Each structure stands twice: as structure tokens, then as C-alpha cells.
């Protein structure tokens with residue numbers, strides 16, 4: 001089996017710092033080649049979720065959280081308007 005593009009390189013896991021091999025074409029895809037394995041990926045989700053619920057990420061993710069909340073309010077208003085127009 002051949003892979004597109006040049007060969008593999010080594011990167012460090014963003015959670016545990018361990019070096020792991022990744023194909024260069026995977027670097028072009030979003031949210032790829034960041035973790036050395038499934039354990040670190042699932043552990044990062046747990047850690048992120050805990051930090052988010054504790055409010056430790058509020059300052060870091062303020063813009064993203066505001067955009068998400070604004071989108072949800074807009075969606076609820078759209079649903080309300082659709083129900084109003086249907087009745």
C-alpha cells in the first residue's frame with residue numbers, strides 16, 4: 001500500500017509529549033496527527049471536558065463560546081419563528 005506525498009515524520013503528542021510517527025499527508029487534515037494513540041485522545045477529551053466545566057477555559061475560549069451561544073440562540077429563534085409561521 002502506498003501513501004500519497006512524501007514519507008513519514010515524527011511529531012510529539014500534545015498530551016503526553018511522546019514522539020510518534022505520522023504521514024505528512026495527515027498534517028493537511030484538520031484535527032489529525034495530534035495524539036500518539038487513542039488513549040491520549042480520549043484522555044484529552046476527559047481533561048478538556050473537566051476544565052471546560054470548571055470554567056478554567058472561559059478566558060481562553062471566550063470568543064468561541066460566545067459564537068456557539070449566539071448560534072444556539074439564533075437557531076432557537078429560527079425554530080420559534082418557524083413554529084409561529086406554521087400555526
Ligand SMILES: [Zn+2]
Pocket residue numbers: 013014015016017018035036037040
Ligand atoms: Zn500521547
